[in-house]
Amino acid sequence: MLTEHVRPRIDVHSHVIPPSLGEREPSNESRPWIELGHDRGEVFVRGRHFRTVDPTCWDMSRRLSALLAAGIDRQVLSPMPELFSYWAPDVDARALCAEVNEWLSDTIEANDAFDAFGIVPLQNPDTAAEMLSEVVALGLAGVEIGSHVNGVPLHDDRFSSFFAEADRLELVVFVHAFHPNGADDFGTAAAANAVLFPLEIGRALGGLVAEGTLCRHASLKVLGSHGGGALSALLPRLDFLWETTDALQSVLPERPSEIARRLHVDSLVYSSDVLDLVIDQLGATAVVGGTDHPFLELPAGVAVELAPTLDANAERLLARAHVDSSPSVSRRGA
Numbered sequence: 001m002l003t004e005h006v007r008p009r010i011d012v013h014s015h016v017i018p019p020s021l022g023e024r025e026p027s028n029e030s031r032p033w034i035e036l037g038h039d040r041g042e043v044f045v046r047g048r049h050f051r052t053v054d055p056t057c058w059d060m061s062r063r064l065s066a067l068l069a070a071g072i073d074r075q076v077l078s079p080m081p082e083l084f085s086y087w088a089p090d091v092d093a094r095a096l097c098a099e100v101n102e103w104l105s106d107t108i109e110a111n112d113a114f115d116a117f118g119i120v121p122l123q124n125p126d127t128a129a130e131m132l133s134e135v136v137a138l139g140l141a142g143v144e145i146g147s148h149v150n151g152v153p154l155h156d157d158r159f160s161s162f163f164a165e166a167d168r169l170e171l172v173v174f175v176h177a178f179h180p181n182g183a184d185d186f187g188t189a190a191a192a193n194a195v196l197f198p199l200e201i202g203r204a205l206g207g208l209v210a211e212g213t214l215c216r217h218a219s220l221k222v223l224g225s226h227g228g229g230a231l232s233a234l235l236p237r238l239d240f241l242w243e244t245t246d247a248l249q250s251v252l253p254e255r256p257s258e259i260a261r262r263l264h265v266d267s268l269v270y271s272s273d274v275l276d277l278v279i280d281q282l283g284a285t286a287v288v289g290g291t292d293h294p295f296l297e298l299p300a301g302v303a304v305e306l307a308p309t310l311d312a313n314a315e316r317l318l319a320r321a322h323v324d325s326s327p328s329v330s331r332r333g334a
């Protein structure tokens with residue numbers, strides 16, 4: 001008998017581009033820019049054409065219609081990852097992140113169907129940590145970050161203050177596969193995306209587990225993209241090496257697979273068998289619905305019985321016990 005599939009009502013992995021980026025600043029090469037058209041937008045990054053996008057990326061009324069048609073009640077908006085702009089000078093990066101975060105704040109305030117993850121300039125971790133209070137004040141549920149920052153892995157000590165502050169403020173840190181190594185070895189962007197994104201996010205999350213980051217920030221709410229990619233397949237090997245290697249045990253007080261169960265991941269794996277493996281490895285409370293809307297065709301969904309569990313997991317992940325934990329700025333106009 002075929003299993004019936006539906007989409008969870010809450011989609012935690014989707015992308016947007018603020019329409020204010022339609023205002024080009026030719027003198028500012030590091031600022032991404034989008035040429036807004038009626039039925040498509042052309043995105044330019046670092047002076048080069050990056051991709052063509054659908055208007056639902058920036059037009060929220062069209063976006064709501066698309067969600068209605070897809071049976072999604074609530075969607076968490078994350079900026080298109082290229083907007084991270086980890087290559088931009090500090091002052092430009094901070095201004096861009098603030099502009100994007102303020103648009104997200106206005107958007108979620110205008111419609112209850114939306115939540116949002118903002119962005120911060122992680123190429124300067126102290127500035128990124130400082131901006132997290134602004135993220136709280138703007139009402140955002142967390143921040144989206146890349147799986148590395150200009151080649152520096154997320155488990156590097158330089159990001160400790162950022163993770164500590166995100167932990168303190170109970171913000172979700174959505175780690176999105178980003179600029180994987182070896183992309184130029186593939187003939188098409190689709191092939192590189194399909195093969196490398198799962199490896200890239202597995203590498204980043206595996207590093208947070210194996211290098212002790214998740215032990216040092218025990219209540220940090222990390223959400224991994226693309227089902228955590230290769231993470232579920234590598235955890236048994238990591239456990240084996242932990243059991244047989246004193247050096248690894250000296251870093252990790254617990255079995256790696258137990259540490260990994262603090263993570264959340266989205267359901268974006270395109271296979272019920274793979275999703276079963278993810279749930280087996282990370283636990284039934286770890287998985288939330290995700291679509292990558294509107295950049296990819298909406299996936300088929302999950303088994304009908306599983307959808308309510310994913311929605312309940314998303315509700316818990318997005319909730320914060322102390323919403324106003326000492327923000328350094330007040331909400332604009334409030």
Ligand SMILES: [Zn+2]
Pocket residue numbers: 013014015176225292
């Ligand atoms: Zn995505």
